[in-house]
Each structure stands twice: as structure tokens, then as C-alpha cells.
Amino acid sequence: MKKIQILIGVLFLSLVSCEITDENIDQNNPNGASVNAGAVYPGMIAQTHRNMVAINARIAGIVAQQYEGLDAQQIAYDQYNIGEDDTDDYWDAALYGTGAMPDCYGIFTSNTEEVGALAKLYMAANLGLATTMWGxxxxxNAFIGDQGNFNPTFDSQEDVYATIQRLLDESIAGGVSSGIGEFYGVGSGGADWEKTARALKARYYIHLTSVDNTAAASALAQAQLALSSTSEQADFVYSSPAANSNPLFLFDNDRPGTLGVSPQLTSLMTGDPRLPVYTNVDGDFAGAGLFWGQADSPTPLISYWEVKFIEAEAIVRTSGTDADALAALQAAVEANMLYVGVSQTDADTYTAALTLSGSMDDKIETIVTEKYKSSYGNAPIEAWTDFRRTKFPALTPNPSAVGGVNPSRIIPRRFLYPISERLTNGTNYNAAISAQGGHLLDNDMWAFPTN
Known part of the structure; x- marks a missing residue:
């Protein structure tokens, strides 16, 4: 696998910034007219990959029943008691505010060609996380505080999905595949960024199968141009010191015994050769030998196996052959198994037993359920998103759910906007709530209507 190992050292930043651009940066105005991408990229990339598995992503994993809350706030999340305070840090420090998206914006508005193109790719990935959580x-007009606008309006989710696709198209057109990854320790050739951009396009097309009859065909076209192996995916591998470790490892280290692997996932994976490297008999997710819970466990921006799951689903939805869909499904499962350390023999045995039969929904259930198993530890937000749009895998709401911000006590459909927006951007916050028909965890989003 290709690994992005971000070394945030003075010498590294000096070397990188000279190679990427000769423009200077005003450190007191990083989103201003002139941004040295070399100084901004390492932190932005690191934060983006953390966003895939930390804070809100961890809550999404609880909601999607990949994790189980055992103590403290995690029990509340398991009961769907997820308030506006609980999502605030992710909004302000991970995405907006001091998060990754202002850095992306600063880079691509000050740098052209492949330097700006990679920032557009990362902006699209972060924007996708934001809209799948909040709508x-x-x-x-979110990133122009230097122009005096500190109260941005909210774009509709439909417009946001269109923006994501436009950013990715511009990233590809801007030459994102032109070796830019070499600046960040990816190595000669590195991750294939154009294929990564197409993988993200496929992801954000397949999200819209409930509201766009062309979404599956668009997803299929992009998936077939996207990643062709795990060696092409952009993997961020965390490094010492401890503060730079994988967020799941850090959470277990800081708050031991408050989060575990969900019994629902464990039951679903009975006999699956990945289970021993996902969890142990105590239900831990970060113990010795557990693949996704180590200090240096990688976080893909998007994985090859996700691409193949998207391809399999899209083939089924576009009336392709069962044989082609099954081949894509088997490739997806095998890639994930080999990546986490399952032997080739065990992977072959498992994938040979996979079948697709019955109605379209039956086939999609098989595909999405296998995707759910493979997204554990690396893409919990996608597991939650797939459940909201397909109802698969078949999850039962927590019988101990509370009804405060989720009156129907269903598996949540969204998160509440954070308290910071209510207090500092109230007019636009209220307009967004009004446009979406409410502000509860059981309110649908445009992209994921209850069918």
C-alpha cells in the first residue's frame, strides 16, 4: 500500500514549500491572497484523514452499530442522545474554523495546476463528510472571513453534491495526477490522485440513488476509471510522537473502557476471518494485534475496496449481469481481507462462497452488508450513509434509545447543527433548519429520504 507519512518538521516544510511554490505566506492571514501550499498541506492532509475516523466519525460508527458505547458520553450516543455540543468540535476544528476546509480553500485560490488541484480533491472529500452529517x-461564502464575512449562508445539500462533483472535475482537469504526492512522502509514483478523484466521484454519485435515476450509471462510469488496487489508494499512516497516532488508538488510550466493538457487528461477522483482527474476546477495538486500533494504523482517504463495492452495487442497479456484479463484490472483499492481514487461502474460501441472487434489493443487501463489514475501522461515516440510503444492513434501533432530540427513536438520520452556529450565525442557521423541515435526529435529508 502507498503511505502518506506527513513529517511536520521545520526542515521538511522548508524543503516542500520551496518546491511547491515560491509565493510567501502571511502567517497571520493564512486564507488571504497568498498562501504557500508547502506550509499548509501537511496539516491539512493529516486533519482530513483524521476526519475519516475521529470524533463525529466515531459517533457515526456507534449509530451504525459498528461500535458500542460502554461508558460516559458513548452510552448517550448509543442511545441517540447526540446534542448540538457533541458535534461542535468536529465542525469548528476538523472541518470549518481552524479545520481542513479553510486550508484547502486557501491553497487552491492561491495556487494553480497540480498544487491547487490536490487541494480541490481534499476539499471535496471534507465537504462530502460535512453534507452527509448535516445536510x-x-x-x-464560507471561507472569506478575510473579506469581512463571518456569517456564511448554508448551501442546499443538492447544491453541495453538485459542488463536490465540480471540485473533483476541476481537480482532474488541473492535473492532480502529476506526481504531487511525491511532495508528501508518498514516494515515486505515489498514490494515484486522478483515480482517487474518480473514486470520490463514484462515492458521491452512489449516495444519490434515492433522488437521481442517473446516479448509479454515473457512479459505475467513475468506479471503472478509479482505483485498481490498494497500492493506488492514498493511505495516511500516523507517526510518533503519540499525539500524531491514529485517532482510534488515541481514544482508547485516553478513555479506556468507554467504547467497544458492537455485538451486532460481531454477530454479523461470525465465521468471518477478519473478526480476530477487528476485535478480541473482550470486545476491544484497539488491543494487541487488532488491525485498525494501533498507533500507526492507516486511514485511507478512500479505499480500493470501497470502489469495488460501489461498482458491484451500480452494476446491479443498472441491470448489469450478476456475474459482473459478483466479480466486483469478490474483488472488494478480497482486497479488504488481504489488506488487514487475512491469508490468501482464507480470503479465497470466503469469497468463493459469496453469491448474488433474488431481487435487486436482495443483491444490494448482500453487497452493502459486505461493504459494512469492510468499512469497519476506516469508513464509519460511509457505513452510516449506506444504511440511511439503502436500509442495509438490517439494523434494529437501540431499545434503550431516548426521545429528546430523536422523538421517533429511530436510528438517527442526521446530526444536529453545532451550538457554535446557533450562537454566532443564528440567522443562517435558522434558515437552514427551516429549509430542511426541522432540527431533530430523525429528520430526513434531501439525499437520504425515508423510502
């Missing part, structure tokens, strides 16, 4: 979110 309508700020974008068009």
Missing part, C-alpha cells in the same frame, strides 16, 4: 452546509 445543508456552508460552502459558497
Amino acid at each position: 445543508d452546509v456552508p460552502y459558497d
